[in-house]
Amino acid sequence: MNDSKSPTSPQGISRRKFHQTAGLAVASNFAFQFVPSHVWGVNERPALAGIGTGGKGESDINNSAAAGFQVVGLVDVIDAKRIPELTGMPRMQGLAKQRDTYPDAKFYADWREMLHDLGDKVDAVTISTPDHHHAHAAAAAMKAGKHVYCQKPLTHGIWEARMLADLAKKTGVKTQMGNQAHANDHMRRCIELVRAGVIGRVKEVYAWTNRPIWPQGFQTTPPPEPVPEWLDWEQWIGPAPFVEYSPKIAPFNWRGWWNFGTGALGDMACHIMDMPYWGLALSSPIAITGKQQGGSQWSAPINSTLTYEFAPNQYSVPEGIKYFWYDGQIGAEFKEDTWSLKPGEFNRPQEILSGMDHTESKGYDCVIVGEKAQLFFNRSKDTWVIRPGKAVDGFTAWPAPSLPRARNQDPHHEWFDAVTGKIGQAESNFTQAGPFTETVLLGCIAQKVPDTRLEWDPVNLEIKGRPELKPMIKRDYRPGWELSA
Incomplete structure (x- = not known):
């Protein structure tokens, strides 16, 4: 890698590119435009722009359109004029379909240009970019008065998650994080059961995933390759530390890169850890400890096991709750010659799963362990099991539904209903999703600093006694991409 080529300033960008972007504000500079009071007519459709279209x-754009939005803008780092010739390439077909499905939508390579150009012609945005763009795009949109649907994890970093949660309160826009099972009836029913005491006070929670299904465990960067003519690599990198282009990074494998993604934990925990975190009304953990194999300065680990410690609350035993996370494969090995993982055995809580058939679980589940029984939950299926069943024999305090149900059990419909005033806020709005994402991403720090109990100070956003870890909580951005609350 040749850092001298890194376009980290206007001097490192072509004159044409500089003039294209010089007049565009980054998120920190967008003036606040609080959401005007608007009563949507029965046949009115709020205007939507999709940031990240492949x-x-x-699916985020199409599902939002199905919910009732009118798509007026599409943003991607692909040269729009080259889309027809890319339709045969893996992961490019969706982009071509979007152009055909929404022929009247304006196409942009830079979301900053889209916000500047469309202005009040757009009411809401979806953000389906790599993780490292989430906070910048969401903050800019919210400051411009746009409602925001952002994919999980809400942000790449902990400070960013806190900032977006605060910004959601300040602006009053309608928000939703894309951990879609949050909208499922069976998740909300399980929460009602746990809160009603069906399994007793909770001692422990276990959650696991079969991810990563992309390379993790690499110890160096791959050899650079020429940037495809159709790709704006400078814009793809955005606020993240610069590395030379490689197809081993984009369009899919960025998930395992610390520069751009958050590994298997960040990719899946906002799904799998969600029901217990929400249901048990958890907040910030007291401490977290991690064990891992294969992580490096570049890469998330091949596997990890994390222990989150939460203070006692109304749903827990007096000692509080321990929340265990498992990802990756034990004994797997990263092969540099093929840039892939040689498989091992899935990292799961084998003792807690004894006697359970998980052939239909898709490789991820969670278990809440109460004093009376255990509740097994799968987010991708309408399935939950209380074990042993005799623990609830004779139980009579089955709760009536208390949580609101999402229209069509779909997060995009729920968000649309919030935007159009049918409900107050979607349930995975940023004031809920922000603290949850903070908790998940603390696990990434525990993966980087393994075998150490890290005590968390949520008020000051710091790990107690470890000032050297502050860059892991709020990182520096490339010049021109600074971000402030």
């Missing part, structure tokens, strides 16, 4: 962006 992969998950395709």
Whole structure:
């Protein structure tokens, strides 16, 4: 890698590129535009722009349109004029479909230009970019008075999650994080059961995933390759530390890179840890300890096991709750020649799973351990099991539904209903999703500093006695991409 080529300032960007972006504000400079009071008519459709249109962006935009939004803008780092020739490439078909599905939508390579150009012609945005762009795009949109649906994890860093939660309160926009099972009836029913004491006071929680399904465990960067003519690599990198282009980074494998993603934990925990975190009304952990294999300055680990410690509350035993997380594969090995993982055995809590059939679990589940029984929950299926069943024989205090139910059990419909005033806020709004994301991302720090009990100070956003870890909580951004609350 040749750092001298890193375009970290206007001097490192072509004159044409500089003039294209010089008049565009980064998130910290957008003036606040509080959401005006608007009563939406029965046939009115709020205008939507999709930031990130391939992969998950395709479904986020399409599902938002199905919920009732009118798509007026599409943003991606792909040269719009080259889309027809890219339709045969993996992960590019969705982008071409979007152009065909929404022919009247304006196409942009830079979300800053879109916000500047469309202005009050857009009411809301979806953000389905790599993790490192989430906070910048969301903050700019919120400051411009736009409602925001952002994919999980809400942000790449802990300070960013706190900032977006505060900004959501300050602006009053309608927000939703894309951990879609949060909108499922069976998740909300399980929460009602746990809160009603069906399994007793809670001692422990276990959650696990079969991820990563992308490379993790690499100890260096891959050899650089020429940037494809159709890709704006400078814009793709955005606020993150610069590395030379490689197809081993984009369009998919960025998830395992600390510069851009948050590994298997950040990619999946906002799904799998969600029901217990929400249901048990957890807040910031007291401490976290991690064990891992294969992590490096560049890469998230091949596997990890984390222990979160939470203070006691109304749903826990007096000692509080320990929340265990498992990811990756034991004995797996990263192969540099193929830039892939040689498989091992999935890292799961084997003792707690004794006697359970998990062939249909898709490789991820969670278990809440109460004093009376255990509740097994799978977010991807309408399944939950209380074990042993005899623990609830004769139980009579089955609760009536108390949580609101999302229309169509769909997060995009729920968000649309919030935007149009049918409900107050979606349930995975940023004031809920921000603290949850903070908790998840603390696990990334525990992976980077393993075998050490890290005590968390949520008020000051710091790990007690470890000032050298502050850059892991709030990192520096490349010049021109500074971000402030």
